[in-house]
Amino acid sequence: MNQSQEGNGETILVVEDENAIRKLVCSMLLQGGYTVCEAADGQQALELMQGRPKPVDLVLTDMIMPQMTGTELAQRLAETYPALPVLFMSGYCDDPAVQHIERVGARFLAKPFSSKALLEKVRVVLEPHRSRTQTNSPA
Numbered sequence: 001m002n003q004s005q006e007g008n009g010e011t012i013l014v015v016e017d018e019n020a021i022r023k024l025v026c027s028m029l030l031q032g033g034y035t036v037c038e039a040a041d042g043q044q045a046l047e048l049m050q051g052r053p054k055p056v057d058l059v060l061t062d063m064i065m066p067q068m069t070g071t072e073l074a075q076r077l078a079e080t081y082p083a084l085p086v087l088f089m090s091g092y093c094d095d096p097a098v099q100h101i102e103r104v105g106a107r108f109l110a111k112p113f114s115s116k117a118l119l120e121k122v123r124v125v126l127e128p129h130r131s132r133t134q135t136n137s138p139a
Contacts (some may be wrong), residue, residue, distance in 0.1 A: 006119075007034035058122065060124055091112065
């Protein structure tokens with residue numbers, strides 16, 4: 001794995017209702033050098049975020065889930081964490097919500113994806129936030 005794909009311990013919240021997929025994605029991220037927490041649905045993700053002393057660095061969420069979609073989760077999180085980056089994933093690329101996300105230029109990863117594709121996309125999404133936090137940190 002090259003340096004540009006490796007995480008630096010950033011914390012990623014993976015929100016995915018299918019257990020096997022969630023475990024696989026978490027494993028890929030852990031192997032890529034990230035710290036991972038997971039939630040099986042949007043409500044669990046919101047509860048997890050409320051219980052954390054420090055917000056996560058990135059939310060990676062499935063778009064199509066029961067009770068709360070990934071876009072609804074992102075909207076709810078933005079109320080408290082407006083700068084929190086969200087990366088959407090879905091295997092339903094024909095779904096109107098997925099097509100809308102792609103049209104408005106939101107960060108999106110189509111399932112199935114390889115570990116390499118996941119780590120590259122996560123790094124692209126995190127990079128602007130990483131450089132901003134390094135710039136703002138006290139010397």
